[in-house]
Amino acid sequence: xxxxxxxxxxxxNIEMIEMGALCEDMIHLAGKLxxxxxxxxxxxxxxxxxxxxxxxxxxxxxxxxxxxxxQPVAGDLRMISAALKMVSDxxxxxxxxxxxxxxxxxxxVVTVMNNHTHVLMMAASTIAMVTKAVDSFVKKDLDAANxxxxxxxxxxxxxxxxxxxxISLIHEDPEKGEACVAIVMIAKYFERIGDHASNIAxxxxxxxxxxxxxxxx
Amino acid sequence: MKRKIFLNMSYIALITVVCTTVxxxxxxxxxxxxxxxxxxxxxxxxxxxxxxxxxNQSLDAxxxxxxxxxxxxxxxxxxxxxxxxxxxxxxxxxxxxxxxEAVKNGAGESTRISKTLKKQTYYYAVKLSDGSVLRLSxxxxxxxxxxxxxxxxxxLMMAVVxxxxxxxxxxxxxxxxxxxxxxxxxxxxxxxxxxxxxxLLVRIHRQNEAIKEKIREIKEKQIEFTTITENxxxxxxxxxxxxxxxxxxxxxxxxxxxxxxxxxxxxxxSINRSHEFRRAVEMALGxxxxxxxxxxxxxxxxxMANPVTVSGAVKGVxxxxxxVTEKEEREELRKEFSANVSHELKTPLTTISGYAExxxxxxxxxxxxxxxxxxxxxxxxRLISMIEGIIKxxxxxxxxxxxxxxxxxxYQMTLExxxxxxxxxxxxxxxxxxxxxxxxxSGVRQILYEMLYNLIENAVKYNDRGGHVSVTAAAMEGRATxxxxxxxxxxxxxxxxxxxxxxYRGDKSHSSEREGTGLGxxxxxxxxxYHGAKIEVESEVGKGTKIAVIF
Numbered sequence: 001x002x003x004x005x006x007x008x009x010x011x012x013n014i015e016m017i018e019m020g021a022l023c024e025d026m027i028h029l030a031g032k033l034x035x036x037x038x039x040x041x042x043x044x045x046x047x048x049x050x051x052x053x054x055x056x057x058x059x060x061x062x063x064x065x066x067x068x069x070x071q072p073v074a075g076d077l078r079m080i081s082a083a084l085k086m087v088s089d090x091x092x093x094x095x096x097x098x099x100x101x102x103x104x105x106x107x108x109v110v111t112v113m114n115n116h117t118h119v120l121m122m123a124a125s126t127i128a129m130v131t132k133a134v135d136s137f138v139k140k141d142l143d144a145a146n147x148x149x150x151x152x153x154x155x156x157x158x159x160x161x162x163x164x165x166x167i168s169l170i171h172e173d174p175e176k177g178e179a180c181v182a183i184v185m186i187a188k189y190f191e192r193i194g195d196h197a198s199n200i201a202x203x204x205x206x207x208x209x210x211x212x213x214x215x216x217x
Numbered sequence: 218m219k220r221k222i223f224l225n226m227s228y229i230a231l232i233t234v235v236c237t238t239v240x241x242x243x244x245x246x247x248x249x250x251x252x253x254x255x256x257x258x259x260x261x262x263x264x265x266x267x268x269x270x271x272x273n274q275s276l277d278a279x280x281x282x283x284x285x286x287x288x289x290x291x292x293x294x295x296x297x298x299x300x301x302x303x304x305x306x307x308x309x310x311x312x313x314x315x316x317x318e319a320v321k322n323g324a325g326e327s328t329r330i331s332k333t334l335k336k337q338t339y340y341y342a343v344k345l346s347d348g349s350v351l352r353l354s355x356x357x358x359x360x361x362x363x364x365x366x367x368x369x370x371x372x373l374m375m376a377v378v379x380x381x382x383x384x385x386x387x388x389x390x391x392x393x394x395x396x397x398x399x400x401x402x403x404x405x406x407x408x409x410x411x412x413x414x415x416x417l418l419v420r421i422h423r424q425n426e427a428i429k430e431k432i433r434e435i436k437e438k439q440i441e442f443t444t445i446t447e448n449x450x451x452x453x454x455x456x457x458x459x460x461x462x463x464x465x466x467x468x469x470x471x472x473x474x475x476x477x478x479x480x481x482x483x484x485x486x487s488i489n490r491s492h493e494f495r496r497a498v499e500m501a502l503g504x505x506x507x508x509x510x511x512x513x514x515x516x517x518x519x520x521m522a523n524p525v526t527v528s529g530a531v532k533g534v535x536x537x538x539x540x541v542t543e544k545e546e547r548e549e550l551r552k553e554f555s556a557n558v559s560h561e562l563k564t565p566l567t568t569i570s571g572y573a574e575x576x577x578x579x580x581x582x583x584x585x586x587x588x589x590x591x592x593x594x595x596x597x598x599r600l601i602s603m604i605e606g607i608i609k610x611x612x613x614x615x616x617x618x619x620x621x622x623x624x625x626x627x628y629q630m631t632l633e634x635x636x637x638x639x640x641x642x643x644x645x646x647x648x649x650x651x652x653x654x655x656x657x658x659s660g661v662r663q664i665l666y667e668m669l670y671n672l673i674e675n676a677v678k679y680n681d682r683g684g685h686v687s688v689t690a691a692a693m694e695g696r697a698t699x700x701x702x703x704x705x706x707x708x709x710x711x712x713x714x715x716x717x718x719x720x721y722r723g724d725k726s727h728s729s730e731r732e733g734t735g736l737g738x739x740x741x742x743x744x745x746x747y748h749g750a751k752i753e754v755e756s757e758v759g760k761g762t763k764i765a766v767i768f
Contacts, residue, residue: 010484013484013487014484014486017484017486017487017490018486018490018495020490021486021490021491021492021495024490025492134490138486138487138490139479139487
């Protein structure tokens with residue numbers, strides 16, 4: 001009985017890693033898209049979104065089944081409930097990557113954005129955060145999780161910087177107004193992705209220590 | 218073992234006890250019966266004698282002195298007297314066996330068992346002198362009664378035997394087993410316990426030997442395998458059908474940047490989850506061999522995943538990781554090289570064909586023909602010199618030069634080169650001077666000349682008006698050395714590695730601002746290699762370059 005349960009937990013762990021990897025793939029693509037616009041990548045990101053949604057449903061079903069049929073306790077229960085929370089964050093990251101791709105597809109912002117703002121840097125920081133968050137889950141690494149939570153401030157700071165840059169850009173050249181709106185939105189999405197990554201890291205911390213945001217739940 | 222011995226002992230004891238009891242009972246019963254019979258026969262004999270002497274006696278007088286039942290039967294079978302007093306109700310005894318025998322032989326006997334089997338009666342009849350028959354009978358025990366009587370004793374005995382058997386079997390088992398337990402299974406032949414066991418021990422011994430041999434073989438194979446995998450620079454992983462890592466080599470750990478704990482018995486996904494890695498593993502698990510190029514930590518790896526199939530089912534995956542960073546880079550260089558070659562060769566040809574076409578069509582004024590032919594001529598010269606350069610290089614590549622080596626004074630040679638370049642230097646407004654002292658090397662004059670010429674020419678060519686070039690040829694630290702130093706445009710650090718490549722030019726646009734084939738330094742490099750010399754380059758953009766050739 002216990003054996004079967006362990007196998008199912010292991011399977012859940014693997015599926016979580018796969019979903020994390022999908023999530024990473026998507027944000028990598030989004031990061032590349034803000035650098036170079038590419039039709040192929042936009043299509044690929046849409047494919048990945050479907051895959052990640054399917055994976056979310058699979059994992060949710062598996063978690064529910066485990067909770068109802070095995071009635072896990074302690075560490076196992078924490079791991080499963082954290083997984084349930086994490087998949088929604090991962091799925092949101094995927095959605096936001098798709099949104100970024102959508103904006104890049106519709107408007108021509110890439111050159112303006114990269115010449116005048118720090119969005120590319122934001123993208124790099126958030127990608128690093130997501131990668132590290134997934135890593136911290138895979139390796140059950142508390143330090144990595146803490147680093148991700150701290151890195152969120154960095155991304156937030158970059159976001160305010162981008163905002164200021166956009167404001168001065170509009171002052172300089174009101175013609176670029178449309179592009180500026182798109183830039184702000186893209187930056188906002190990256191900022192949100194950073195938030196989700198730090199949420200994931202918090203849940204990783206919870207599944208390891210049983211403490212959520214520094215206190216017990 | 219104990220249980221078995223106990224049970225066997227118990228069976229034997231049980232059978233012994235039962236048999237003994239049955240036989241003893243039978244013998245005892247036989248003796249008892251013969252005594253009883255003898256008693257009755259004697260009694261009957263005395264009574265008959267007494268009755269024959271005194272006729273018409275009342276038999277009641279005998280009734281009280283014997284426990285036997287007395288019956289007097291008339292010769293026709295009618296019962297005349299019975300000591301139970303029931304002679305009136307008794308039926309005719311004419312057909313009784315003992316009566317018939319008595320009438321016939323003078324005496325007769327019979328034993329009858331009552332219907333309930335509980336009682337047995339012995340009858341003895343004697344014929345009296347008056348023809349009537351006297352019969353005595355007595356109830357005796359049946360054999361069953363007899364056995365019934367000894368049954369409690371029997372049960373008691375059995376109980377005692379069981380207890381004894383239990384104790385004995387424990388003792389015996391201990392004694393029998395103890396030497397067997399003492400057998401050293403590593404060396405079973407040392408302990409000689411039971412002869413009966415020796416075939417088994419010999420077999421164990423042989424099997425031990427066989428197992429040792431097998432283990433040794435397996436260990437050897439294992440060592441062989443580990444040696445092979447450990448010494449290859451390619452990463453090597455074996456996964457089972459659940460993609461859990463079964464085996465790995467150090468290169469794999471290094472490539473994937475993990476330690477052993479993170480690798481053995483872990484799902485491979487927790488080691489690397491990049492898109493290409495997952496796809497390769499997935500494909501192989503689906504039974505298809507696959508190849509992917511994965512980028513990891515700034516390097517490129519070729520992943521080769523092959524399924525391991527056992528009778529048609531995929532049982533695992535063998536994964537090889539080969540570092541192809543350099544190969545990919547070289548590929549990139551080759552592409553750039555051929556692009557460069559075609560460009561370099563095409564540019565002069567285009568110019569030539571353009572000017573020639575204009576002249577052919579008569580579109581050139583007579584006075585311009587000279588200038589145009591001049592252009593065609595210089596471009597053709599350039600093409601020729603480039604092709605010459607390529608030929609020289611390919612000769613150097615193939616080590617085809619079979620010219621005799623001779624002692625050459627490098628200082629002398631640099632002076633010669635200075636003389637032939639002094640015109641050019643003066644035109645470019647560059648101060649060229651040679652320092653040093655005579656130093657000789659053994660080499661091929663032509664190649665050495667080409668090398669130094671190219672070096673010094675480059676220093677002049679890639680310099681600004683008013684610049685300085687200083688050439689030093691001398692023996693330094695016992696080795697002949699030529700140093701060419703300029704204060705020209707310098708080489709950017711990102712190009713420093715590539716200046717010796719064929720057709721590589723710092724100026725990517727290949728504009729003819731400074732003419733050159735891009736082959737000069739390549740010839741220097743190959744020449745140096747041919748002579749076993751070392752080239753050192755120090756350069757800073759805008760400040761100048763220092764190239765030293767150390768023989």
